Amino acid sequence: MVKMTLEDKYPSMTPVKSAPSLYTLNGCGFMLYGRRDSDPDTFTYVKTWCLTLVFLPVLCLRAYRVSDSAGGGWYFIGREPLSFLARVYNMAAVLAVAGVIGLVAYVQHTSTPAYKARQQMAQASRLVDQGELAQAAGIYQRLALAGAAESHNAAESLGKLLDAPCREASLEQCAGVYDAAARIAL
Numbered sequence: 001m002v003k004m005t006l007e008d009k010y011p012s013m014t015p016v017k018s019a020p021s022l023y024t025l026n027g028c029g030f031m032l033y034g035r036r037d038s039d040p041d042t043f044t045y046v047k048t049w050c051l052t053l054v055f056l057p058v059l060c061l062r063a064y065r066v067s068d069s070a071g072g073g074w075y076f077i078g079r080e081p082l083s084f085l086a087r088v089y090n091m092a093a094v095l096a097v098a099g100v101i102g103l104v105a106y107v108q109h110t111s112t113p114a115y116k117a118r119q120q121m122a123q124a125s126r127l128v129d130q131g132e133l134a135q136a137a138g139i140y141q142r143l144a145l146a147g148a149a150e151s152h153n154a155a156e157s158l159g160k161l162l163d164a165p166c167r168e169a170s171l172e173q174c175a176g177v178y179d180a181a182a183r184i185a186l
Helices: 084-110 113-129 134-148 151-162 164-168 171-184
Strands: 028-039 042-053 056-068 072-081
Touching: 028 056, 028 084, 042 072, 056 084, 084 113, 113 134, 113 151, 134 151, 134 171
Parallel strands: none
Antiparallel strands: 028 042, 042 056, 056 072
């Protein structure tokens, strides 16, 4: 009878010289999780070594074939490939972090005064196209008086409203434009 070695039984396993660090401080650090590929002949199974944050696995780093120790803990037999589920979990964790970073950057960008002023300028331009000159003039007036990033453009746009568009609009619309222009002393 030919005696089978661990290397023969587990060809994807590589021997380890020492156990991985299992240090945590308040649940943050490195811990072993899970139990898969149990082998009743050798009394071994595979656990996944993870980076943890408050006892929750953040990233799956490696997988080890282990055997239970009589006094608690494990004997590390060798290193195994990460499971498909662990690789998917890692990918999801990386994508989640990238998504959060992207969301924070987007919110930070769209909450700047310059961005808000550009949005208001675009809204005023749409109102002009719709013939709502008085409302557009009110937006231009607020931006010009606020000293916002678009204040110069707002004053210029209000000045342009005094020309051709106002001559062709209703008296009510023109009155709103002239009132807004007078308030910023164009």
